[in-house]
Amino acid sequence: MSKEAKIPNPTIKRLAVYSRPLEILLETGPPVISSQKLAGLCGVNPAQVRKDLAYFGEFGIRGVGYDIRDLLHAIKGILATDRKWSLCIVGMGHLGSSLVQSENFKKRGYIVKAAFDSDARKTGKKLSCGLTIQAASSISEAVQALDIEIGLITTPPHEAQRVAHLLQEGGVGAILNFTTIQIRTRKKCIIENADLSVKFENLVYHLEQLDKKG
Amino acid sequence: MSKEAKIPNPTIKRLAVYSRPLEILLETGPPVISSQKLAGLCGVNPAQVRKDLAYFGEFGIRGVGYDIRDLLHAIKGILATDRKWSLCIVGMGHLGSSLVQSENFKKRGYIVKAAFDSDARKTGKKLSCGLTIQAASSISEAVQALDIEIGLITTPPHEAQRVAHLLQEGGVGAILNFTTIQIRTRKKCIIENADLSVKFENLVYHLEQLDKKG
Structure with a gap:
């Protein structure tokens, strides 16, 4: 968890943005997405996506992409949106x-x-x-x-x-x-x-x- | 107007923030406010206020402060909030x-x-x-x-x-x-x-x- 504490604020904001299309794709799309495709959906460049996601470990498989379910689960864990808030x-x-x-x-x-x-x-x-x-x-x-x-x-x-x-x-x-x-x-x-x-x-x-x- | 075009984006955002307490003070408060006081109301430091306001000319009178009506008028002119938008x-x-x-x-x-x-x-x-x-x-x-x-x-x-x-x-x-x-x-x-x-x-x-x- 000590690693997470160092994630810069702009990355945290972008993680929330990344999670939006992932949520939609999880219900309707293919199981895997490339950093290129995710970047396009979010209006950022692919290198930025890869850099941001690298902060919390290895997710992508080179030439294949990210498993959408795993990635979304990880992002929600980081953002603490995998629990209820009152x-x-x-x-x-x-x-x-x-x-x-x-x-x-x-x-x-x-x-x-x-x-x-x-x-x-x-x-x-x-x-x-x-x-x-x-x-x-x-x-x-x-x-x-x-x-x-x-x-x-x-x-x-x-x-x-x-x-x-x-x-x-x-x-x-x-x-x-x-x-x-x-x-x-x-x-x-x-x-x-x-x-x-x-x-x-x-x-x-x-x-x-x-x-x-x- | 060429000078205005160079105002950086963070300053533009802060101008909108500065205008809030000024609007309230215009109705209820004294005619003049110091950069110290305005900064306190907006949660930024006084040097930042002075720097931001200096972008569009000399407003403050040293040791006295800013004329609230003039300042608000100038900010609204810059932000283009002195007109109607549909x-x-x-x-x-x-x-x-x-x-x-x-x-x-x-x-x-x-x-x-x-x-x-x-x-x-x-x-x-x-x-x-x-x-x-x-x-x-x-x-x-x-x-x-x-x-x-x-x-x-x-x-x-x-x-x-x-x-x-x-x-x-x-x-x-x-x-x-x-x-x-x-x-x-x-x-x-x-x-x-x-x-x-x-x-x-x-x-x-x-x-x-x-x-x-x-």
């Missing part, structure tokens, strides 16, 4: 509600165990997934009781910092922050930002540059 | 439906002009935002007629490549791809991936590493 979502607006219902999450082993909102008109409401929306004030207690590992924040920006604090008090190890606010943490906790509007602004900047050129 | 969304599942209804998008000038789905049970349905879901087969025509600049793909993965092709035929300049599939394009078109599951896998990998360390 989540909660705070903020039952449009985005939060859509994430609660995501079949894709469940399929990937991310189990939403609780949903919270600070709006008293929403708390107590039963969601189609079976969960009942709980008051934001009960976050710490519920997170601890349900042993929730990851918290998603889809609240209005001004609530995000307070919610992050409650999630950490309850003991989550990671927070995925969908708001436009940068969250500060005191304890050891992984924060990942998933603010869509930053992605948008990057996109339109480049679009504008293209328009100027031609 | 979008369409293809795939009216949970995520697509939540994005169509996003008040946050509209507030930022991203106007959703059309919504599509390939499911005949969904087409013709009127959404609460006033749009009617159109058949995916009419994407090219509608995109061209409505002069849509950006396409969001929230379909099942196996439909994404075909949809991307139709969007490009209609003339979009950029695609934001929420599916797990890498999209290939023939024409000049900006593709940005917003696959949440890659973000998740990165998060749980690091969480697992932390757990191992104890």
Whole structure:
């Protein structure tokens, strides 16, 4: 396992990307794939694929390719996506509600165990997934009781910092922050930002540059 | 404008991040902010803030700080977020439906002009935002007629490549791809991936590493 700890972050991100077409091929395709083919499906170059996969041992057979089932199994082991993770979502607006219902999450082993909102008109409401929306004030207690590992924040920006604090008090190890606010943490906790509007602004900047050129 | 073209990509991404607290402060805070304070709110170091902002001229007054209104205006000009952009969304599942209804998008000038789905049970349905879901087969025509600049793909993965092709035929300049599939394009078109599951896998990998360390 000591070897795995040295895998660089860009490789980890690409492993997740590699696993996508492999999942589809596992159900429909041939049992083996070449680094060339996998690279093409993922939009990276074949040498990069071979280099990334070499980090965790010998998988490919020269001139034949990778066994899809073995490779996917290994990647999922590395990424720790071969186990279930328990989540909660705070903020039952449009985005939060859509994430609660995501079949894709469940399929990937991310189990939403609780949903919270600070709006008293929403708390107590039963969601189609079976969960009942709980008051934001009960976050710490519920997170601890349900042993929730990851918290998603889809609240209005001004609530995000307070919610992050409650999630950490309850003991989550990671927070995925969908708001436009940068969250500060005191304890050891992984924060990942998933603010869509930053992605948008990057996109339109480049679009504008293209328009100027031609 | 030639100077702007040289702004590096990481700076562009940080400009979007800087604009968030500035927007909030513009409504509630003092008229001026120091690079120290702005850096703290954004989780970057003050030298980085000063360096990034220096790319587009002299804004700060030494010992005083930046005029919040001027700075925000300049950032929005650079990022091209001071104008409206027209979008369409293809795939009216949970995520697509939540994005169509996003008040946050509209507030930022991203106007959703059309919504599509390939499911005949969904087409013709009127959404609460006033749009009617159109058949995916009419994407090219509608995109061209409505002069849509950006396409969001929230379909099942196996439909994404075909949809991307139709969007490009209609003339979009950029695609934001929420599916797990890498999209290939023939024409000049900006593709940005917003696959949440890659973000998740990165998060749980690091969480697992932390757990191992104890």
